[in-house]
Amino acid sequence: MTKIILDTDPGHDDAIALLLALASPELEVLGVTTVSGNQTLEKTTANALKILEFVERTDVPVHVGAPRPLVREQWAAAYVHGESGLDGPDLPDPKTDPRKGHAIDFIAAQVEEHDGLVLVPVGPLTNIGLLLAKYPGIESRIARIVLMGGSIAEGNVTPAAEFNIWADPEAAHRVFTSGIDVTMVGLDVTHKALLLTDKVDELRAAGRVGSLVAQLYDFYHERHVRMYGWEGSPVHDALAVAHVIRGDFVETEHRHVQVDIGPEPGRGRTYVDLWKRTGNEPNAHVGVGVNGPGFTQFLVQRLASLG
Numbered sequence: 001m002t003k004i005i006l007d008t009d010p011g012h013d014d015a016i017a018l019l020l021a022l023a024s025p026e027l028e029v030l031g032v033t034t035v036s037g038n039q040t041l042e043k044t045t046a047n048a049l050k051i052l053e054f055v056e057r058t059d060v061p062v063h064v065g066a067p068r069p070l071v072r073e074q075w076a077a078a079y080v081h082g083e084s085g086l087d088g089p090d091l092p093d094p095k096t097d098p099r100k101g102h103a104i105d106f107i108a109a110q111v112e113e114h115d116g117l118v119l120v121p122v123g124p125l126t127n128i129g130l131l132l133a134k135y136p137g138i139e140s141r142i143a144r145i146v147l148m149g150g151s152i153a154e155g156n157v158t159p160a161a162e163f164n165i166w167a168d169p170e171a172a173h174r175v176f177t178s179g180i181d182v183t184m185v186g187l188d189v190t191h192k193a194l195l196l197t198d199k200v201d202e203l204r205a206a207g208r209v210g211s212l213v214a215q216l217y218d219f220y221h222e223r224h225v226r227m228y229g230w231e232g233s234p235v236h237d238a239l240a241v242a243h244v245i246r247g248d249f250v251e252t253e254h255r256h257v258q259v260d261i262g263p264e265p266g267r268g269r270t271y272v273d274l275w276k277r278t279g280n281e282p283n284a285h286v287g288v289g290v291n292g293p294g295f296t297q298f299l300v301q302r303l304a305s306l307g
């Protein structure tokens, strides 16, 4: 069993990623840490609590992290996730509270306690950057980071940059230069693993969790159809979690990645040395291929198992 901490900014795909993790016996979710990103920290934290309450998993601790990126101002992706960050389903306000203690102190303590712990950041990397700054040397005790972020090719929030990296490029730079075993599940693979409406229809009738996911998808998909005109929508964060469960959905190449921490228009871009032109040592396993149908079938089956 792999022990993980999900660092997240729910967010529709974050919520689905959390549900996948909870539905998977291969994983033990030691905790959820929240960060600002898709919405404000207050809203992303409330959304994490809502999801855990919905599936009666309030045993999983939630610890609150950074309210804003290291350098740029906080900027919510409301155009994708709505004002609540989880628009669509009518989820009640959370009745539970986050646990005491900052997210990075919780992560540090869990890294010390659990060898082989995998950090799964699926939002801006602010908490992870702060963790590495506050706990020098912890790099050697973090077994692996599997993050959703970046892209070899085009961006999504700007032509150059994917949202999670763009939101906090300095934190991302810290992560990619840390020497930790980093896997980058970027847009090049998430955009080729679209969840199609007919697969969601299978979920819609598959119980209360399936119905919740279908309602999340309906809102999220409508935004994506407007932006991209695609038949399906990318469940970015769930693909990162799926890669921790089974490494055969996403094909990776070990390459050097540099984060652009300069000004726009390149700010937040991940320069992936795909053809090894720079001579720089590889520092990340970068997603280059994906079995999209295999992943979405797996995702739907696992989500349906939650009842």
Ligand code: RIB
Residues within 6 Å of the ligand: 009, 011, 012, 013, 014, 037, 038, 122, 123, 124, 148, 156, 162, 163, 164, 236, 237
């Ligand atoms: O670019 C996709 C990423 O940005 C996902 O993590 C999504 O939740 C948003 O945070």
Ligand code: CA
Residues within 6 Å of the ligand: 008, 009, 010, 011, 013, 014, 038, 122, 123, 237
């Ligand atoms: Ca996210």
